[in-house]
Amino acid sequence: MRELEKTFQVPIGPVHPALKEPIRFTFQVEGERIVGVDIKPGFAHRGIEFMGTKRNLIQVLYLSERICGICSISHPIALTQAVENAAGIEVPPRAQYIRVIVSELERIHSHLLWAGVAAHELGFDTLLHLTWKVREKVMDILEEITGNRVDYAIPIFGGVRRDITPEQYPQVQDMLRYYRGLFEELAERFLRDASVEARTRDVGVLTPEEAEALSAVGPTARASGLRKDVRQDWPYLVYGDLGIKAITPEDYGTETRGDVYDRVIVRLLEVAQSMDIIERCLEDMPAGEITSIPKVPALLAQLKKAEGEGIGRHEAPRGEVIHYIRLEAGKEEPVVWKVKAPTYSNLMSWVPMFRDQEIADIPIIAASIDPCMCCMDRVHLVRAGRDELVWKEKLLALSREKTKRIQSRVTASGPRVTALSPRSADHGGEA
Amino acid sequence: MKLTSFKRALWVFHVSTGSCNGCDIEIVAALTPRYDVERFGIRLVGTPRHADVLLVTGTVTRPMAERLRRIYEQTPDPKAVVVVGGCGATSGVFYESYNVLGPVDEIVPVDVYVPGCPPRPEAIIDGVVKAVAKLEKLAAGEPV
Numbered sequence A: 001m002r003e004l005e006k007t008f009q010v011p012i013g014p015v016h017p018a019l020k021e022p023i024r025f026t027f028q029v030e031g032e033r034i035v036g037v038d039i040k041p042g043f044a045h046r047g048i049e050f051m052g053t054k055r056n057l058i059q060v061l062y063l064s065e066r067i068c069g070i071c072s073i074s075h076p077i078a079l080t081q082a083v084e085n086a087a088g089i090e091v092p093p094r095a096q097y098i099r100v101i102v103s104e105l106e107r108i109h110s111h112l113l114w115a116g117v118a119a120h121e122l123g124f125d126t127l128l129h130l131t132w133k134v135r136e137k138v139m140d141i142l143e144e145i146t147g148n149r150v151d152y153a154i155p156i157f158g159g160v161r162r163d164i165t166p167e168q169y170p171q172v173q174d175m176l177r178y179y180r181g182l183f184e185e186l187a188e189r190f191l192r193d194a195s196v197e198a199r200t201r202d203v204g205v206l207t208p209e210e211a212e213a214l215s216a217v218g219p220t221a222r223a224s225g226l227r228k229d230v231r232q233d234w235p236y237l238v239y240g241d242l243g244i245k246a247i248t249p250e251d252y253g254t255e256t257r258g259d260v261y262d263r264v265i266v267r268l269l270e271v272a273q274s275m276d277i278i279e280r281c282l283e284d285m286p287a288g289e290i291t292s293i294p295k296v297p298a299l300l301a302q303l304k305k306a307e308g309e310g311i312g313r314h315e316a317p318r319g320e321v322i323h324y325i326r327l328e329a330g331k332e333e334p335v336v337w338k339v340k341a342p343t344y345s346n347l348m349s350w351v352p353m354f355r356d357q358e359i360a361d362i363p364i365i366a367a368s369i370d371p372c373m374c375c376m377d378r379v380h381l382v383r384a385g386r387d388e389l390v391w392k393e394k395l396l397a398l399s400r401e402k403t404k405r406i407q408s409r410v411t412a413s414g415p416r417v418t419a420l421s422p423r424s425a426d427h428g429g430e431a
Numbered sequence B: 001m002k003l004t005s006f007k008r009a010l011w012v013f014h015v016s017t018g019s020c021n022g023c024d025i026e027i028v029a030a031l032t033p034r035y036d037v038e039r040f041g042i043r044l045v046g047t048p049r050h051a052d053v054l055l056v057t058g059t060v061t062r063p064m065a066e067r068l069r070r071i072y073e074q075t076p077d078p079k080a081v082v083v084v085g086g087c088g089a090t091s092g093v094f095y096e097s098y099n100v101l102g103p104v105d106e107i108v109p110v111d112v113y114v115p116g117c118p119p120r121p122e123a124i125i126d127g128v129v130k131a132v133a134k135l136e137k138l139a140a141g142e143p144v
């Protein structure tokens, strides 16, 4: 071999719409095989925690929503819990249910969004368009309930800002029926398609030991067989009453392998789980107040008096998000605000996932953890000291070629899994 | 100039310079079947060298400023820049930070601002159509 180590860089600055923020990968490759990877995040760093310590807490709440537009309720939910802990503010039960409903709606839209991106990375644009078409339904419901498609501004310290009215219940139920009717079709397209299976089975494997050692969270950890879910392990809001169980590929009736395919299974089953949670919440939700301190000046005054620290955790679509806050009496702004987003915990799982994989698998493996800071527009190849710029299109073309090659091989053999297992069906019932 | 039809297909390159992804997912929503801008010949391309329009989202972070400038220079003339979202237009909620260099127009010239946090897909499409109007004037040699 001419040179053992070639460097393959994927700097991300110019952005692909499907994979969002900038990050830079540097791959060491031998031929087509990846032997090492280095990750450099930080291009989208806006200094949000720093800005937060110069504003009053209600402004911080709006800022927290703009940490991420996809998890735009997860951060406020973690932050409000942290502040409510620190300041000793109660949240009425109805408000807790509303927070849970909107969180689960967000999980549905986020997982569908991810499934579309994954299909795109594999070269199945028809599937991208199908998933994004059906995703519009949950976006309509989010808009109906919260007034906005993205950035819902629902939680406020002590409750929520909007109630769900009786006229809205049937609309939400209609959405649940719509998705339940579609579930089989999506499962068919994603889980029983021979080419999708061939491109994702045993690709980007993360073993349970690695997931544990690297502190992976969310679907990334669960797809490796760890039954880990904040909603189950540290129940908050009304999640404790809802009997949430962390989902792993075993709930689908297959053995856990920790590959990209398993990550697809887990996310699809979680869409079904979220629908059950929403349905249950609509039934159980008591009438009553939606906030304990309705007047904003009174709320600000109470927050100004508060002294202490608090932690808020939430199972966001991508995994656990934690907010830490420290308040001092007499100060409107927090003294310390610390945010840990799920992708931060999941970044390092890329290292074992990429090991020994092909260059053509880079897009799907990178997307498989559902990074909230990623976009791969062009790659930067450094071969024998010569720079080669390769755009995202080239990388995607490689991925698509591989799908085509595989398709010609697999079309003869039928799909492996033929029906949703009964276990997954009754799991839905439990949740 | 009133725009009754497009003279040619329009290629768009999307840059995120520090956005929260909110605007970015709405841009993808505009491309997918509910809004489907591809039926007008508007499509996203993978490199600024092929683009007629730059869609920029987000306030500009320190490391992205230089990259944005480079992408702008790589885009062939005539070109139009559309800023999608409040934080690209004014920095929005991102002010008083050590790592934010300000709204997009501090870094490159901007032709169209689409307000909203995030704007709806319809508004994004409207912004791109305004950019087409500018490009067609430029192509016809009219003053813009």
Ligand code: SF4
Pocket (backbone or CB within 6 Å): A066, A069, A151, B018, B019, B020, B021, B022, B023, B024, B057, B058, B059, B084, B085, B086, B087, B088, B092, B116, B117, B118, B119
């Ligand atoms: S305008 Fe709002 S939604 Fe768009 S990127 Fe900025 S903060 Fe996010």
